[in-house]
Amino acid sequence: MRRLSAATAPRLAQIVADLGGELHGDGAVCIQAIAALEHAGVGDIAFLANPKLRAQLATTQASALIVRADCLALAQERGAAVIVTPDPYLYFARLTRWWAARTRKPAAVGVHPTAVVGERVQIHPSASIGPYAVIGDDVVIGEGAILGAQVCVGDMAEIGAFTRFAPGVRFLEGCRIGARGLLESGAIIGGDGFGFAPHQGTWEKIEQLGAVWIGDDVEIGANTCVDRGALDDTFIDDGVKLDNQIQIAHNVHIGKHTAMAGCVGVAGSAKIGAHCTFGGAAMILGHLEIADHVHISSASVVMRSLLKPGVYTGAFPIDENSNWEKNAATLRQLHTLRNRVRALEKQQNPTS
Amino acid sequence: MRRLSAATAPRLAQIVADLGGELHGDGAVCIQAIAALEHAGVGDIAFLANPKLRAQLATTQASALIVRADCLALAQERGAAVIVTPDPYLYFARLTRWWAARTRKPAAVGVHPTAVVGERVQIHPSASIGPYAVIGDDVVIGEGAILGAQVCVGDMAEIGAFTRFAPGVRFLEGCRIGARGLLESGAIIGGDGFGFAPHQGTWEKIEQLGAVWIGDDVEIGANTCVDRGALDDTFIDDGVKLDNQIQIAHNVHIGKHTAMAGCVGVAGSAKIGAHCTFGGAAMILGHLEIADHVHISSASVVMRSLLKPGVYTGAFPIDENSNWEKNAATLRQLHTLRNRVRALEKQQNPTS
Amino acid sequence: MRRLSAATAPRLAQIVADLGGELHGDGAVCIQAIAALEHAGVGDIAFLANPKLRAQLATTQASALIVRADCLALAQERGAAVIVTPDPYLYFARLTRWWAARTRKPAAVGVHPTAVVGERVQIHPSASIGPYAVIGDDVVIGEGAILGAQVCVGDMAEIGAFTRFAPGVRFLEGCRIGARGLLESGAIIGGDGFGFAPHQGTWEKIEQLGAVWIGDDVEIGANTCVDRGALDDTFIDDGVKLDNQIQIAHNVHIGKHTAMAGCVGVAGSAKIGAHCTFGGAAMILGHLEIADHVHISSASVVMRSLLKPGVYTGAFPIDENSNWEKNAATLRQLHTLRNRVRALEKQQNPTS
Structure with a gap:
């Protein structure tokens, strides 16, 4: 991150005043950057969330530290100013937002003169529409919403208050997103679901007449796609977080606060519960249910x-290629191997 | 989908007049929406394709039903008007298209004044080019073609009659698509294939001098990429359907009416036959052939x-993580396990 | 590729004069196209890199051949003119670049009148900025750089000399790329990393305050994403080649000249060495190190x-579905099978 000059840097006491926590030490210290504990130097603030990394406290050069109460003494030994808080990682998250709000250039309010805007569009006067954006007819754009350069919004779409679209988002006809959302560049909401009826060896298109419904506080990553539903809407509930390069097929339902890492794919009509997590490149077949x-x-x-909460895994363990080749060859005969074991058991224990 | 008001809704007899089928019951009933059988209410038309779901007929509230002849009696018991057809799913597909044609706003014919169009371009007067589209030199765009907002078409590209590009499609230099195609937003046709010659630990680029050739009736999903060939063209034959987030590498050949679900990857020069299907996230290595x-x-x-038609599978079965860990550990020793079984067999049957 | 007419085609001697190699035969022969050895005809130049394909020399119709010294006699038997070089594949790579430089239309120098350019931007007079590009404030664009149509460059980004962005690239705030890079359409550099602090069942966003640092001679494929770092920058070193549809998460480090095929995913903070290769759809978990x-x-x-150089593999071997089903069922009991083998061993050899 860019370092602030000492002249423009905030003082630690200001952070504590805004974000809370218990200040120990010199609140007048200037905070020029947020840094990872192992790299932090003079002028930096760092945090310790994982007690296992406590040893890093012994050598850090950070001017300020965010720690739990049980690390206060250790942190003070380094001569750093200290913020004590029960959840340093959460404090760090809030500090990054506080920092971004202070240092990022605010979006220009209003509609850029090059934007093409359709008829009967309601754009809140505090919203920002970037250059070369294209907004269809009958669109509603809420308070403080920010649509970046080259965004495309289809007819009858609705965008909630303070939702942001990075440059190049496509948010197509009739789709709806709530408040405080964030769509990264290249995200495509409302492409056609993949639906065809087979007919004499060819595929006849099923027009996708539904849309996409997205709740509040949803984040959707770069180049991620959420397809419109065939008849009903595809549904992404409040607080869902989707990383980059994800594919959400038509009529999927994702429950509140579920998070998916990059490259995940979800096939049509899968119904996924709330508070789930999906590691990168997990694949979910269609028409099934996840609790x-x-x-x-x-x-x-x-x-x-x-249907049962828990952790589920199914990936082939990586190995040196020569080992993999031998094991993979055996795997293709695994059923036979089991039968051979059964035969041995029968032979050895004929009466069982 | 959006419901039509009773005033604007079509009558069932009109659907049958246009799409065929055998009408039983009141053709004057107003059809305000198409719905799934289990959700359908008054004013809705629904279909029953899968005879296993026949029980749903007993409780549906739909005003009209599309069924096979053997379900006519059951459907009529509900008091619904009925269309009898040998393939209700196909009828449903056609009904969605009929519906979309009646209810979607037609694209504005002509070239939007903000579009940048190159030299010697032939655009059929019935075609539609959206705002901020960029069309290169020597491009040919056929009758009734629709290019959405912010589309980019490279020099010498050819786009067939009634082919549609959703907003933000990039269709690059020298590529060609036939009639009645559909490219979803973010699809990129004609990016460079990934070709390099190794040289003293570095990679020297092989310029990709081929293009992409796409037949008629091809659909390509959102954010899907089809790379241009190294020397010859990458080739997508008639009727191929590609879902979202697919990667087709250079010089791949895909035969007629093959369909691929989302997140599939096909490596360079793979030759894939006609009438194949690929489940989501299937991966096909390069320089091989699929019948x-x-x-x-x-x-x-x-x-x-x-080289033999059939169904092929190779995915690790998912399991509770604790089971997976045990099985994965054993899998890494599978070859050894086989040897142990062989040793037991030898010991038990020393003469065999 | 497009064939040149005999009138505009270069002569073989010209190629040798520019690219080197030992010419045997008629340097005056016109070269109208580069072709694969098995398809080459009159007017074509082809190469033989793999000695196993030497038999193809016996039947080729190519007018000119690029071969190693040990194939010279065989190549001359066909009556073709011959270029002898120790590495025909490398020669071919250079020939494609020579060809592209001669036949591709050069980009228009200067800033297209429709481009929106911010304040304090330094654009080298030899650079090319395409229609509907949007360039933020304080951007630096080097000599000979080419930014295609509809590109978006964020504030404070830096683009090195002779680097090219295909149409629709998004290169966001504060990111930096060196010289001679190539970004394909739809590539997104500098989207937010996926970082959240869990809080009472919801996710609190960690603003991503780092950027992306990309060295010289880097190629990034279509629709590939490289996320900005949380605090420090995501780092792609010189000579790295990334294919399409790749996801590089925040704070990943990729060493020099490493190459990744399509659909690869790399999770956060993975540290990947130099001169590595990754096959398509390989997935790398976060916070690990690859030598x-x-x-x-x-x-x-x-x-x-x-941490050890070598070849590593871990994919489930594909099989006919019926076999897979049996083997997969056994795999889920593999640990039990091992225990059964152990029991048999114990029973058979009670003292061991």
Whole structure:
């Protein structure tokens, strides 16, 4: 991150005044940057969230530290000013937002003169529409919403208050997103679902007449796609976080506060619960159900409904290629191997 | 989908007049929406394609039903008007298209004044070019073609009649698509293939001098990429359907009416037959051949040519994480386990 | 590729004069196209890199051939003119670049009148900025750089000399790329990393305050994403080549000349060495380290650090679905099977 000059840097006491926490030491110290504990130097603020990394406190050069109460003494030994808080990682998250709000250039309020805006559009006067944006007819854009350069919004779409679209987002006809959302560049909301009826060896298109409904506080990553529903809407509930390069097919339902890492794919009509997590490149087949509080490991393929909370995994363990070749060859005969074991058991214990 | 008011809704008899089928019951009933059988209410038309779901007929509130002849009696018991047809799913597909044609706003014919159009471009007067589109030199755009907002078309590209590009499609230099195609937002046709010659530990670029050739009736999903060929063209034959987030590398050949679900990847120079299907996230390695009528399950990796029609699968079965850990550990020793079984067999049957 | 007419085609001697190699035969022959050896005809130049394909020399119709010294006699038997070089594939790579430089239309120098350019921007007079590009404030664009149509460059970004962005690239705030880079359409550099602090069942955003640092001679494929770092920058060193649809998460470090095929995913803070290769759809989990000269096979999942050079693989072998079903069922009991083998061993050899 860019370092602030000492002249423009905030003082620690200002951070504590805004974000809370218990200040120990010199509140007048200037904070020029946020840094990772192992790299932090003079003028930096750093945090310790994981007690296992407590040893890093012994050598840090940070001017200020965010720690739990049990690390206060250790942190003070370094001569740093200290903020004590029960959840340093959460404090760090809030500090990054505080920092961004102070240092990022605010978006220009109003509609850029090059934007093409349709008819009967309601744009809140505090909203910002960037250059070369294209807004369809009958669109509603809420208070403080920020639509970046080259965004495209389809007819009848609705965008909630303080929602932000990075440059190049496509948010197509009839789709709806609530408040405080964030769509990264290249995200495409409302492309056609993949639906065809087979007919004499060819595929006849099923027009996708539904849309996409997205709740409040949803984040959708770069180049991620959420398809419109065939008849009903695809549904992304409040607080869902989707990373980059994700594919959400038509009529999927994702419950509140579920998070998916990059490259995940979800096939049509899958119904995913709340508070789930999906590791990168997990794949979920269609027309199945996943309960609340299910956690899927990276690169695992969900082929059946998972109705019990828990952690599920299914990835081939990586190995040196020569070992893999031998094991993979045996794997292709695994059923036979089991039968051979059964035969041995029968032979050894003929009466069992 | 958006419901039509009773005033604007079509009558059932009109649907039958246009799409065929055998009408039983009141053709004057107003059809305000198409709905799934289990959700359908008064004013809705629904279909029953899967005879296993026949029980849903008993409780549906739909005003009209599309069924096979063997379900006519059951459908009529509900008091609904009925269309009898040998393939209700196909009828449904056609009904969605009929519906979309009646209810979607037609694209504005002509070239939007903000579009930048190159030299010697032939645009059919019935075609539609959206705002901020950029069209290169020597491009040909056919009758009734629709290019959405912010589309980019490279020099010498050709776009067939009635082909549609959603907003933000990039269709690059020298590429060609036939009639009645559909490219979803963010699709990129004609990016460089990934080709390099290794040289003293670095990579020297091989310029990709081919293009992409796409036949008629092809659909390509959102954020899907089809790379241009190194020397010859990458080739997508008639009727191919590609879902979102797919990667087609240079010089791949995909045969007629093959369909691929989201997140599939196909490496360079793979030759894929006609009438194949690929489940989501299937991966196909390069320089291999897949016969016609091969079906690859989701998340399966094709590492060798498959010259026999059939269904092929290769994905690790998902399990509770604790089970997976035990099984994965054993899998890494599978070859050894086989040897142990062999040793037991030898010991038990020393003469065999 | 497009064939040149005999009138505009270069002569072989011209190629040799520019690219070197030992000319045997008629340097006056016109070269109208580069072709694969098996398809080459009169007027074409082809190469033989793989000695195993030497038999193709016996039947080629190519007018000119690029071969190693040990194939000279065989090549001359066909009556073709011959370029002898120790590395025909490298020669071919250079020939494609020579060809592209001669035949591709050069980009228009200067800033297209429709481009929106911010304040305090330094654009080298030899650079080219395409229609509807949007360039933020305080951007630096080097000599000979080419930014295609509809590109978006964020504030304070830096783009090195002769670097090219295809149409629709998004290169966001504060990111930096060196000289001679190439970004394909839809590539997104500097989207937010995926970082949240859990809080009472919801996710609190960690603003991503770092950027992306990209060295010289880097190629990034279509629709590939490289996220900005949380605090420090995501780092892509010189000579790295990334194919399409790749996801590089925040704070990843990729060493010099490493290459990744399409659909690869790399999770946050992974540290990847130099001169590595990754097959398509390989997945690398976060916070791990991969040494220099590691080669990961397609569709393999790296779940732990790999500190030793070598080839690593972990993909489920594909099989006919019926076989897979039996083997997969057994795999879910593999640990039990091992215990059964152990029991048999114990029973058979009670004292061991």
